[in-house]
Amino acid sequence: MLNFTFYTPTKVIFGKDVENRTGELVREYGASKVLLHYGGKSAERTGLLEHIRQSLKGAGVEYVELGGVVPNPHLDKVYEGIELCKKEQVDFVLAVGGGSVIDSSKAICYGMAEPDKDVWELFENKRKAEAFFPLAAVLTIAAAGSEMSNSCVITDEKTLLKRAYNDDIARPLFALMDPEITKTLPDYQTESGCADIMMHTMERYFNNGGSMELTDGIAEALLKTVMHNAQILHTDPDNYEARAEVMWASSLSHNGLTGCGTDGGDWVCHRMEHEVGGMFDVTHGAGLAAIWGSWARFVYRDCLSRFVKFAVNVMGIRPQERDEDTALAGIKALEDFFRSIGMPTNLRELGVEPTDGQIDAMAHSLVSAYGEPFGSAKKLTREDMAQIYRKAR
Numbered sequence: 001m002l003n004f005t006f007y008t009p010t011k012v013i014f015g016k017d018v019e020n021r022t023g024e025l026v027r028e029y030g031a032s033k034v035l036l037h038y039g040g041k042s043a044e045r046t047g048l049l050e051h052i053r054q055s056l057k058g059a060g061v062e063y064v065e066l067g068g069v070v071p072n073p074h075l076d077k078v079y080e081g082i083e084l085c086k087k088e089q090v091d092f093v094l095a096v097g098g099g100s101v102i103d104s105s106k107a108i109c110y111g112m113a114e115p116d117k118d119v120w121e122l123f124e125n126k127r128k129a130e131a132f133f134p135l136a137a138v139l140t141i142a143a144a145g146s147e148m149s150n151s152c153v154i155t156d157e158k159t160l161l162k163r164a165y166n167d168d169i170a171r172p173l174f175a176l177m178d179p180e181i182t183k184t185l186p187d188y189q190t191e192s193g194c195a196d197i198m199m200h201t202m203e204r205y206f207n208n209g210g211s212m213e214l215t216d217g218i219a220e221a222l223l224k225t226v227m228h229n230a231q232i233l234h235t236d237p238d239n240y241e242a243r244a245e246v247m248w249a250s251s252l253s254h255n256g257l258t259g260c261g262t263d264g265g266d267w268v269c270h271r272m273e274h275e276v277g278g279m280f281d282v283t284h285g286a287g288l289a290a291i292w293g294s295w296a297r298f299v300y301r302d303c304l305s306r307f308v309k310f311a312v313n314v315m316g317i318r319p320q321e322r323d324e325d326t327a328l329a330g331i332k333a334l335e336d337f338f339r340s341i342g343m344p345t346n347l348r349e350l351g352v353e354p355t356d357g358q359i360d361a362m363a364h365s366l367v368s369a370y371g372e373p374f375g376s377a378k379k380l381t382r383e384d385m386a387q388i389y390r391k392a393r
């Protein structure tokens, strides 16, 4: 077990109709004028935005609106948000949406807190943030975990670079989570979300740097719970209990809980997926599912005890004579599970067919951003990652 810091200051308000408390809470946190930030049409179509507007009005809180955040959110929208907040003298940002809207909001908050600096420098690793702006979220999709995480992921649409910046100051003040709201999600988004939730715990689980029995137990329970409920939602999308289990898992999977006592995890699949997301604009969780099997087969021998534990404790594989066979059976079982919920297990099924040149460009971009080698389950070089992309085609 390694030393760790666990910091998760976000207040969670969870359950049916909690979004009606938005105005009251925003006011309690000192807001007088809010940026109401949201995505495409879903929040308007479902009536959620109107509820939020009424709740803000009821609490006597002014607001300005900025919609149009796209999945894999863009830097130009962040700049637009910062300009609008300055012009309107906004003092609080309220994200109504999923990871994309929350991350766009986080980037606006970085920009507002240090208005003389270019926010993209954070994502280029040129400096660290020194301040943040008040932020809260009304979550509409269980997936990214941004509502409690320290992470923010933005794409520069001009260069197609998708980059993360992580900092504890970016954890939202509070998050309102009503599982009912997620019932309007298309099945593909629900299940991509489940894949992403699982991956946030699996990235931490497959490591060579420390472990704790308690952390492993929490991680394994979380993974089994998400798998069970992802399958329920595939056929019964209106099941409230399943929606609630998955929504709570999305937050716990990425608030640091499932990494306590470890080296923080591997994160190669996430970084590799972000390159695919930047270049081909795919749905993040589905992209992870498409890459994971090829990554796992490439690295499992270097992290064998963890792959065996995963196979037995999570996937229910009977231990076989050779540990390698147990590990491989676990990898295959997870791929079978992904297929059973309509998730891709390779890039072709994801809908992209990168050329050799594009694969080399993604591997090059990874090494430029993160150095070489990186990873915890196995330290990977640029050529290793290019090979994994090729195997995933």
Ligand code: NZQ
Binding pocket: 039, 040, 041, 042, 043, 069, 070, 071, 072, 073, 097, 098, 099, 100, 101, 103, 140, 141, 142, 143, 144, 145, 146, 149, 150, 151, 152, 153, 181, 182, 183, 184, 185, 186, 189, 193, 196, 254, 270, 277, 284, 285
């Ligand atoms: O734009 P609208 O119309 O709202 O539609 C969205 C979008 O098309 C739709 N949607 C959301 N809630 C809905 C709904 N449709 C119907 N009913 C609802 N209740 O779902 C689509 C996907 O939304 P998005 O916010 O993109 O999903 P997600 O939460 O998966 O976020 C993905 C983004 O988060 C990043 C990903 O890379 C990606 O950019 N991540 C952020 C992390 C973080 N900040 O901690 C960690 C993750 O690993 C991830 O990288």
Ligand code: ZN
Binding pocket: 144, 196, 199, 200, 270, 284
């Ligand atoms: Zn993710």
